[in-house]
Structure formats: structure tokens, C-alpha cells
Amino acid sequence: MRELITSIAQDLRAGKVTSVELTQKYIEQINAKNPELNAYVSTTFDLALQQAKLADEKIKSGNADILCGIPMTLKDNISTTGLETTCCSKILKGYVPFYDATAWASLKSKGAVLLGKTNMDEFAMGSTCETSCYGATKNPIDPTRVPGGSSGGGASAVGADMAVYALGSDTGGSIRQPASFCGVVGLKPTYGAVSRYGLIAYGSSLDQIGPIAHSVKDCAIVYDAICGKDCNDATSIDGAKNTANNLTQDVKGLKIGIVKEFFEGLNPEIAKPIKDSIEFYANNGAEIVEISIPTLKVALPVYYIIACAEASSNLGRYDGIRYGYRVDKYTDINDMIKKTRTEGFGKEVQHRIMLGTYVLSSGYYDAYYKKARELRVKICQDFDNAFSKCDVLIAPTVPNTAFPLNYTCNNVIEMYLSDICTVPINIAHLPAISIPCGKDKNGLPIGMQIIGNKKCEQTILNTAYYFEQNNTTKN
Amino acid sequence: MVTKQEIEQLAILAKLSFSEQEIEELIVDMDEIINFANQVNSFSYEQEETLDNRVKLSELRQDEVKESYSSEVVTSNVASENGFFPVKRSNNK
Numbered sequence: 001m002r003e004l005i006t007s008i009a010q011d012l013r014a015g016k017v018t019s020v021e022l023t024q025k026y027i028e029q030i031n032a033k034n035p036e037l038n039a040y041v042s043t044t045f046d047l048a049l050q051q052a053k054l055a056d057e058k059i060k061s062g063n064a065d066i067l068c069g070i071p072m073t074l075k076d077n078i079s080t081t082g083l084e085t086t087c088c089s090k091i092l093k094g095y096v097p098f099y100d101a102t103a104w105a106s107l108k109s110k111g112a113v114l115l116g117k118t119n120m121d122e123f124a125m126g127s128t129c130e131t132s133c134y135g136a137t138k139n140p141i142d143p144t145r146v147p148g149g150s151s152g153g154g155a156s157a158v159g160a161d162m163a164v165y166a167l168g169s170d171t172g173g174s175i176r177q178p179a180s181f182c183g184v185v186g187l188k189p190t191y192g193a194v195s196r197y198g199l200i201a202y203g204s205s206l207d208q209i210g211p212i213a214h215s216v217k218d219c220a221i222v223y224d225a226i227c228g229k230d231c232n233d234a235t236s237i238d239g240a241k242n243t244a245n246n247l248t249q250d251v252k253g254l255k256i257g258i259v260k261e262f263f264e265g266l267n268p269e270i271a272k273p274i275k276d277s278i279e280f281y282a283n284n285g286a287e288i289v290e291i292s293i294p295t296l297k298v299a300l301p302v303y304y305i306i307a308c309a310e311a312s313s314n315l316g317r318y319d320g321i322r323y324g325y326r327v328d329k330y331t332d333i334n335d336m337i338k339k340t341r342t343e344g345f346g347k348e349v350q351h352r353i354m355l356g357t358y359v360l361s362s363g364y365y366d367a368y369y370k371k372a373r374e375l376r377v378k379i380c381q382d383f384d385n386a387f388s389k390c391d392v393l394i395a396p397t398v399p400n401t402a403f404p405l406n407y408t409c410n411n412v413i414e415m416y417l418s419d420i421c422t423v424p425i426n427i428a429h430l431p432a433i434s435i436p437c438g439k440d441k442n443g444l445p446i447g448m449q450i451i452g453n454k455k456c457e458q459t460i461l462n463t464a465y466y467f468e469q470n471n472t473t474k475n
Numbered sequence: 476m477v478t479k480q481e482i483e484q485l486a487i488l489a490k491l492s493f494s495e496q497e498i499e500e501l502i503v504d505m506d507e508i509i510n511f512a513n514q515v516n517s518f519s520y521e522q523e524e525t526l527d528n529r530v531k532l533s534e535l536r537q538d539e540v541k542e543s544y545s546s547e548v549v550t551s552n553v554a555s556e557n558g559f560f561p562v563k564r565s566n567n568k
Contacts, residue, residue, distance in 0.1 A: 323552035357489045
């Protein structure tokens with residue numbers, strides 16, 4: 001555990017290091033490690049050094065935010081004015097936004113130093129960071145393995161000390177799962193807590209921007225900087241604020257729910273550190289409550305129906321007319337659009353668009369999409385019920401550790417099954433954080449997920465912080 | 476089972492095209508995914524309330540006329556012609 005933001009901020013103010021020096025060190029680290037790990041798809045070193053120089057002046061003036069001068073990175077689906085933003089898809093190559101995502105604008109206004117944009121599964125559709133048009137990212141702990149996805153580039157960059165923190169996005173686990181695979185901390189806020197303005201959409205009722213960092217406190221600091229209602233995002237809310245300054249270390253009386261469906265059939269090697277962690281909380285005064293949420297059995301199909309339906313609509317805008325890739329040869333505009341989309345989208349994206357189109361089509365809409373939305377309501381009600389009995393839920397982040405690169409699944413569904421612990425949280429709009437709690441026999445990190453009720457980021461951060469600060473056996 | 480005709484119709488709706496081999500592979504993949512998705516129809520539960528979208532929109536901003544992006548900015552990602560997005564009728568050389 002490394003509380004990098006706080007310690008770096010102290011060093012910057014004490015004059016032990018300048019932001020320019022620090023940024024140069026991170027640039028050297030990226031030059032040394034990125035050729036192998038492929039975490040960054042584009043770098044902005046000149047800009048970063050300019051930002052660092054301005055940050056040093058601001059820090060000297062005594063008027064700087066804690067995040068001022070700290071080198072970081074953004075997932076390549078977060079819009080940045082003047083900087084190419086591609087969602088790691090051929091269809092958006094060359095697209096340069098003319099506006100900043102609100103989350104990035106907030107960090108920029110506080111003096112953040114942007115090192116570059118990180119790799120991701122194409123349009124955030126994937127769990128391995130292998131579907132990117134820029135090639136796969138590698139896990140910093142074992143480069144023969146995936147970093148997870150879709151925010152794999154950000155998690156790998158943070159894990160390999162190529163950035164102090166990263167912003168990722170989470171639609172079905174895409175912050176939490178790579179954080180788990182790379183041994184770092186990842187926070188998915190309550191839906192709406194962070195503006196989605198400028199986040200290139202995958203599933204609009206599921207997407208959420210969040211931080212990936214080395215510690216709970218670092219995640220809290222970044223979350224505090226990017227949260228808040230935004231007039232440009234009608235789904236944004238005023239959620240939990242000022243969490244970093246209110247981190248407490250007391251779990252006495254905390255009610256921790258253990259949802260039995262998350263542990264059914266779980267690999268014992270993954271279950272053990274999670275159960276040891278639960279025991280740690282119990283030994284320190286928390287009350288453990290057994291919970292059952294039967295609708296979790298259908299959470300995965302509900303997620304894939306809703307996410308793919310929304311994706312098929314959201315990705316309808318990519319037609320080669322206003323930005324991005326356009327084919328060279330076509331017979332008419334309809335032919336141009338069809339060929340551009342066919343050549344521009346990767347296989348996984350095309351499959352999800354096709355599934356989304358199917359579940360929304362006449363004759364199937366009621367059986368799939370409408371049904372999935374009804375079940376979504378039921379899943380939300382079941383979580384509401386669970387939170388009437390407990391303060392937080394604890395579950396594995398992922399039922400496995402990082403799998404090898406180019407792992408060939410037996411069928412399409414096998415890869416989707418690794419999302420089983422994360423997607424229900426997106427369905428129910430809840431906040432959740434993944435923190436490292438152990439390692440498997442190969443030394444690969446295992447992540448524990450702490451889930452809270454809506455707008456209860458403080459509670460899950462406190463619970464995670466307590467574990468991080470006091471559990472000495474997690475490694 | 477998903478039919479070839481359904482796949483072809485979906486491809487038209489999605490503005491995508493597939494080769495014959497890709498369609499055969501897609502039939503297999505889509506069948507697996509749709510069988511997986513069918514769990515939503517075999518799961519029984521009591522629906523206690525009417526459908527509720529659960530995504531509540533916050534207060535919408537006033538519908539006011541404001542300065543927006545210029546056509547130069549909006550068309551900056553293509554080789555614009557007089558503020559338009561040019562698409563040739565046919566470019567089949």
C-alpha cells in the first residue's frame with residue numbers, strides 16, 4: 001500500500017522534488033517499461049512537462065490543490081481537447097475531441113499532469129485488454145498474463161509505476177477487475193456520482209468513470225476531485241463528497257453482508273483470502289450477516305442484454321461521416337457507412353452490436369430487453385433489501401486471477417462468466433471498491449470487493465481503508 | 476436457433492456486413508449468447524411493482540439559446556467543404 005498522492009504532495013510543497021523532475025522520472029519509466037507492457041497508446045510528454053512547470057509555479061504560490069503537479073493518465077475513452085481519443089478502435093483513429101470530459105476538466109483545473117492515454121478493450125467491450133486496435137496490454141506483475149479489462153492500460157500503468165493514478169471507466173467491472181488483476185485499488189462510484197459528459201458511451205445506464213491508484217486514500221482523493229452534479233449530464237447526482245478527509249479507522253458495529261451467491265462454486269484459492277479478510281473484520285468488531293440475493297443468478301444475462309442493447313444504439317453514430325475512419329471505396333453513402341463500420345469495428349464490438357440489435361428487434365424486444373429491464377428492477381430491489389440488513393457487502397472482485405495472454409475460451413460465454421461478481425453492481429447503480437487481499441500460488445494478486453449502498457462511498461472507503469491500514473496478512 | 480436470414484436482417488439493421496463464413500461462425504456464437512440470455516425467461520420471480528426505469532434524471536437545464544461550437548470546430552475532424560461534411564456520392568474507383 002502506498003499513499004503516493006499525499007506523500008508526493010508533501011514532497012512538492014517541501015521542495016524535495018519539483019513536478020518537472022517528478023514528471024521526467026515518470027517519462028523515463030514509461031520509456032523503459034511501456035515497450036513491453038503497452039499500457040499507453042499515446043503519450044503527451046511535452047504537454048506534461050508544460051503542465052508540470054505551471055504546477056510548480058502554483059505550488060510555490062501556496063495556492064495549489066493536493067493533486068497539483070501529480071503525473072496521471074486517462075483511459076482512451078475519456079475526451080481530451082486537442083488530443084486523439086480513439087476508444088482503441090480503428091473507427092475512431094484520428095478523432096480529436098474539441099471538448100474535455102468533465103472529469104478530466106476538473107483534474108486539469110487542479111493542476112493534474114497528463115502523461116498520455118491508456119489502452120483499453122475496444123469501446124470498453126472486454127475483460128482482458130486484448131481487443132484493442134493497438135494490441136494487448138500486459139500485466140505488470142506477470143507480463144505473460146493479461147492486466148484485465150477494459151481499463152487494463154490504466155491498471156497496468158499504475159501497477160508498473162508509469163503513473164501515480166489513472167482514470168478508468170466501469171460498465172460491468174472494467175475498473176475493479178483490472179485493479180484486482182494488477183494488484184492495485186480501483187473504485188467504481190455510484191452511478192451518476194461522476195459526470196459521464198465526455199466519456200465515450202458504451203452502456204449509458206451502466207457506465208461510470210472512476211480512479212485506479214495504489215491506495216484507498218489516493219482513490220478517495222481523486223474521487224473527491226471528479227465527483228459532483230454536472231449540468232451537461234442529466235444523470236449526474238450530488239453524491240458523497242470530501243471522502244478523503246473523513247476516512248476513519250473503526251469497524252466496530254459495522255454490519256458486513258456476505259452474499260452466498262457470490263461464493264457458490266468459487267475456487268477455494270480465491271475464496272480463502274476473502275474469507276480470511278471477513279474473519280479479520282469480525283475479529284475487530286464487525287458483525288457478519290448472511291445474505292441471499294437469488295436474482296444474482298440472472299445478473300449476467302440481464303447485464304449483457306441491457307449493455308449490448310444500449311451499445312448497439314450508442315455505436316450507431318459511427319458512420320465515417322463526421323470523424324474517424326472512412327473507407328476509400330464505396331458505391332453510395334449506405335455502402336460507405338456499412339463498409340466503414342465493418343472495417344472499423346473489431347469482432348467483439350460487432351458481436352455485441354448484433355446481440356443488442358437482436359434483443360431490441362421486433363418480435364424479441366419483449367422477450368429479452370423488456371424482460372431484462374424488469375429483472376433489473378428486481379435486482380435493485382433485492383440489493384435495497386440487503387442494505388436494510390447491512391452496511392456493506394463483501395465479495396470477490398473476480399472468481400479468478402489474471403489469465404494468460406491469448407487464452408482461448410471454450411466458448412463465448414466463458415469469458416463473460418468472469419464478470420459475475422462485478423456486473424450486478426453496475427446493474428444496481430451501486431458503488432464498489434476493489435482492494436488487494438492476497439495472492440494465489442503463482443503470486444498473482446486476488447482482489448476483494450467492498451460494495452455499498454447508493455451514495456455510500458464514504459462507508460466503502462472507510463471499510464477498505466481499515467483493512468488496508470490494519471491487516472498485516474494480506475500478502 | 477438463430478437463422479442465417481435473421482443474421483442477415485440484423486446485419487442490415489446494424490449496418491454491418493459479413494462474409495458467408497463469418498455468418499456461419501456468427502450463427503454459432505449468437506446461438507450460444509442467446510441461449511445464455513434466455514435465462515431471463517426461465518427465471519421465476521414475483522413482480523411486485525410496475526416497471527420503474529430507476530435512472531432518474533436530475534433537473535434539466537433551461538432550454539436557452541447559447542453560443543455553441545462554430546462549424547469550423549464541428550467539422551474539424553474531416554476535410555470540410557464550406558462548413559459541410561463532404562461525402563462523395565460514389566467513390567468506387
